[in-house]
Structures are given as structure tokens and as C-alpha cells.
């Protein structure tokens with residue numbers, strides 16, 4: 133059983149998956165962001181490997197990627213950050229990246245180094261299941277859970293194929309579109325949740341647009357096993373870049389509030 | 399094509415999950431229309447009655463005399479709209495209409511593809527929105543106005559390098575958000591399968607015509623065909639019908655200020671394999687996999703990627719890829735204007751520049767065909783500014 137599996141086995145709460153861009157706004161601040169997210173109660177930490185052309189991301193995360201790249205962040209930086217976070221905490225760490233960053237380093241080397249640093253799962257945003265055979269095999273060798281996206285447009289046949297290869301959890305994309313905070317969780321997201329449930333026993337986490345405690349509550353009540361929150365966290369980092377102690381405080385407070393909204397009383 | 403959507407090892411479908419159903423729908427729709435004679439007939443009619451096809455294969459008496467070989471221009475500059483881009487946009491817009499899509503989106507660099515999409519959209523009654531890097535909206539201001547005249551909405555892109563690459567990023571983000579009713583009309587042989595194959599098929603009309611025309615005029619296929627390569631659609635369009643003939647095919651990339659300066663767009667000559675915009679192909683990238691900024695005097699070539707079929711043809715050594723620099727291009731722009739009375743697009747002037755630079759390679763009986771992918775009216779203001787004319 134992987135570290136990610138164990139987190140989802142805990143009862144009574146919706147797993148909170150907090151996302152930040154590794155190296156945003158620079159390496160050391162980014163380490164403090166990660167520690168603050170963990171201190172606030174983040175169950176799984178998701179770190180974005182900054183990429184020059186993040187087509188699945190909205191403005192907030194695009195800008196964070198640009199800041200991180202400008203600060204000199206490379207995959208080496210990301211792995212060194214992971215080692216530092218791993219020394220601090222046992223929370224599962226998932227990397228979110230784009231295929232070219234993995235391919236360029238060499239798929240096998242990327243996964244080996246990720247494993248050695250303490251990464252638990254990797255999601256490649258522009259790698260559909262059709263292109264994933266090699267990656268999934270290597271991920272298995274290095275005991276890294278391959279995380280896949282499922283969306284409203286995923287057909288039942290493809291969903292079965294995805295479920296066969298995915299480990300850890302499924303990332304359900306709640307809207308058609310790119311990442312970014314939104315006002316509400318659309319009904320389609322909950323419909324998707326129920327549809328995917330009929331295909332798999334894997335934990336299901338909803339992401340894209342989730343930013344407020346009410347959203348977490350809605351997802352929890354609909355039976356989501358987890359929520360993924362990215363742009364809202366990245367915005368806190370961006371807003372408080374000039375005052376890091378305040379940034380840490382805001383992050384902790386935010387995660388605690390979001391977590392509290394996900395407590396299930398049964 | 400080997401595996402589904404692959405040219406050798408290149409190509410594929412590296413897109414986010416949301417777009418997969420749209421790509422599968424597109425593949426299916428494209429299969430249907432390729433088997434449908436009515437579609438073929440409708441497209442032929444638009445090409446003949448609206449776009450002005452076939453385009454001439456013009457013998458250039460003056461240039462031939464000066465360079466000492468037999469030079470022909472395939473006159474895609476005479477296609478309605480001023481470039482080869484309409485060959486593709488008419489095909490894809492007709493397909494979008496068949497698929498019941500309600501809206502066309504496109505990216506554009508030089509503005510030629512945006513103009514060609516605006517034309518096709520207006521003709522077929524489909525609303526058009528075009529993403530264009532802010533840098534390009536300035537250097538190709540005339541084309542922005544042309545698009546707007548034809549009812550298209552031009553959206554300036556202010557992210558990243560603010561050129562073609564970022565326009566494609568924004569178009570992909572729009573598509574993922576409106577995937578159910580929107581058709582993404584991509585402008586070159588790039589992007590995920592089936593785009594590289596489909597755009598190549600629609601552009602192959604260039605090579606099919608040129609082959610027949612050359613056989614009629616010269617009694618044989620040419621010795622050399624030269625085309626500029628941005629994403630690679632005009633090049634593959636003229637090369638493809640000749641791939642099994644014995645002749646030299648030359649693709650000319652933008653050498654910009656020189657390969658050594660790093661300020662160029664010579665993807666095949668200076669790049670390495672990677673994934674951008676949904677396809678595995680040559681790519682200009684740094685040691686870590688970040689895509690590099692590019693430069694070309696020609697906005698339409700200012701792109702760090704290239705179509706996957708070209709990557710295969712390069713590795714197979716079936717096509718020779720090379721570069722010319724900005725200054726060679728300006729010289730060629732002037733030369734063709736003065737010598738033949740034809741003002742080439744700066745993109746197409748790359749192909750002309752190659753022939754000028756390497757004229758000594760050709761014998762007097764050698765037949766050289768240059769794909770003149772577009773006309774230069776859109777570039778006149780920029781060239782005037784570069785020449786210090788105000």
C-alpha cells in the first residue's frame with residue numbers, strides 16, 4: 133500500500149490536496165510555502181514543476197510558473213525541494229508536470245530521481261492514457277503512483293482504460309477549462325463524480341476551480357474522497373510575496389479553514 | 399504513417415484529457431469526409447470558384463537568366479487572401495460545418511492564417527476568433543485590420559513571448575474551455591493527430607498541381623523544390639506528392655540573426671526532440687526542457703516547433719533542411735520584387751534566398767521550383783521601416 137493509499141484510508145475527513153508551484157517565487161520561499169501548507173493540515177502536497185508552456189493552466193499558475201523559471205527553478209531544484217520537505221514531513225508528495233520536462237530528462241531518470249527524493253505520485257498534464265504505456269511501466273518500477281485526469285468528456289471506454297492504469301487516486305476535472313479559482317462547484321462536477329464511481333474503487337479527488345470552504349463542503353457531501361486546491365493557494369503566495377511570515381500564517385489559516393469544511397460527521 | 403498518428407516515432411496526441419474526446423471526434427469526422435465524394439466536390443468548387451485554384455507555375459525568365467538555371471515559382475501568393483493558408487482553412491472550415499460546430503478559433507503568427515480563417519468563416523457563415531501574439535499584432539497590423547473587416551475578432555495574447563507559440567497556447571486554452579461547440583482550426587501541420595495529417599492532405603493540392611504543371615511544361619518532375627518551413631504546411635504541401643520521385647527537396651528555416659546567436663527559429667537545424675502543442679517532434683528547448691524564445695524577421699516562421707512529418711523526413715534524409723539569415727531574406731525580398739515584379743512574403747523570401755545563395759549549385763538545364771507561399775503586401779511597411787523609409 134502506498135503512502136497515498138494510506139492517507140485516503142483514514143476516515144472522517146475529505147483529503148485535502150494542496151498545490152503550489154515548486155520554486156515560486158524562489159526556491160527557499162517555496163520550501164516555506166510547502167512547510168506552511170503541511171503545518172496547516174494538507175494531507176497530500178502537490179508540487180508543480182514549472183514549464184514554459186503550461187497549456188492546462190490558467191493565468192494564476194502560468195504566472196507562478198514564469199516566476200519560478202525566472203528564479204532559476206529546474207527539475208534539480210524541484211527534487212532538492214522534495215528532499216527537504218521529505219525530511220520535514222511524511223505527507224505524500226505528488227508532482228504535476230508536462231511531458232516535455234520528463235522526456236527531456238529521460239523518463240527513467242526523472243522517475244528514478246523523483247523516487248530517490250521521496251515523490252509518491254506523478255501526474256503529467258498533457259499525457260493521455262493512450263501515450264502512457266512507457267511512463268506507467270517505469271512509474272511502477274520506482275513505486276510512484278501514476279495519477280490520471282478524468283473529465284466530463286472522458287468516454288466510458290477510455291475511463292475503463294484510465295482506471296486500469298491509474299494508482300493512488302483519480303483527479304476529476306470539475307469544469308471544462310483550465311485551472312483557476314471559480315465561484316462555485318458546477319453540478320456537472322458532481323454528476324461526473326457519480327459517474328466515475330461506477331467505474332472504480334479508487335479514491336476520487338475533485339479539482340479545478342475549488343477555492344472556498346463551501347466548495348469543499350459541496351464536494352464532501354457529494355461523496356468526494358478528496359479536493360485539490362491550486363490557484364487559491366498560489367494567489368496567497370503571490371499576494372504576500374513581500375511578507376513571508378504573513379504568507380505562512382495566511383496559508384496555514386486557509387488550509388485549516390478548507391480542511392474544517394471537509395470534515396464528514398458520520 | 400506507422401502507429402496511429404505517428405510519423406516514424408514523431409507525432410502522437412500529447413494533450414490534456416479534456417481534449418481527447420474532441421480529437422477522437424475529429425479523427426472520426428475526417429475519416430468520414432475523406433470517404434465522401436460530396437465533400438471532395440464541395441472543396442474543389444470552393445478552390446476553383448472562390449480561392450482561385452489552380453495557381454500558376456510561373457517561369458521566371460529574368461531570374462533564370464541571371465542565375466543560370468530554370469526557375470519556376472508555384473504561385474500560392476495568388477490564392478485568395480494572399481497565401482497558401484486558405485487551402486487548409488477552406489478544408490477545415492467545411493469539415494467544422496459538417497461536424498455542426500458553431501464557432502471557429504485559430505491562432506496566427508504573420509496574420510495570414512488568421513486572415514484565411516476569417517475568409518473561410520465569413521464565406522461559410524461561422525463566427526471566427528483569432529489569437530495573435532501582441533508582438534505580431536504590431537508588426538502585422540494590416541492583417542489585424544483585414545481580419546476585423548471580415549468580421550473576425552482578434553484577441554491579442556500578452557503571455558510568454560507574445561508570438562505564435564503563445565497564440566497557440568491561448569487557442570488551446572480556449573478550446574479546452576469550449577470544446578463541445580468550438581472547432582480549433584490549426585494553421586499548420588503541427589499539433590496533435592489528426593491535425594498534421596489533415597493539414598498536409600489539404601495543402602497537398604499545391605504539390606499535385608505543381609507536379610502536373612511541371613510535367614506539362616518541362617516533360618518531367620523538377621530537379622529541386624525549395625520551400626520555407628515555419629510549422630511546415632506549405633513545404634509539406636508541395637513536397638508530399640513528390641516524395642516517391644527522384645529529386646531534391648529543400649526546406650528552408652529561419653536562421654534569424656544567425657544560428658550561433660541563438661536568435662533564430664531553426665527548429666529542425668538546431669533543435670532536439672521534445673513535445674510541444676500535442677506532438678512529439680523537433681523542438682527548440684533548453685537543457686531542462688523549457689521551450690526557447692525564437693526570432694525571425696518573418697512572423698510566420700517565428701515558432702520553436704515544427705510538424706512531426708518533417709522530423710521524420712529529416713531523420714530519413716529525404717528532405718534537406720537548412721537556413722538563411724534575416725539579411726539574406728531582405729535581399730531576396732528586394733531581388734524578386736525588382737527582377738520579376740513579384741513581392742514575396744518575408745516567409746516565402748526564405749526559399750528565394752536559398753536559391754539566390756546557392757545558384758552556383760544548379761546547371762543551366764536544372765529545373766528549380768520555389769514554393770512562393772505568400773505575397774509580401776503585409777510586409778511592405780515593416781521592410782520600409784527596416785530600410786529607414788518612413
Ligand SMILES: Cc1ncc(COP(=O)(O)O)c(C=O)c1O
Pocket residue numbers: 481482507508509510511585586587626627628629630631632633697698699743745746771772773
Ligand atoms: C506566406 C507564409 N508562408 C509560410 C508560412 C509558414 O507556415 P508553414 O510553414 O506552415 O507554411 C506562413 C505563416 O504564417 C506564411 O504566412
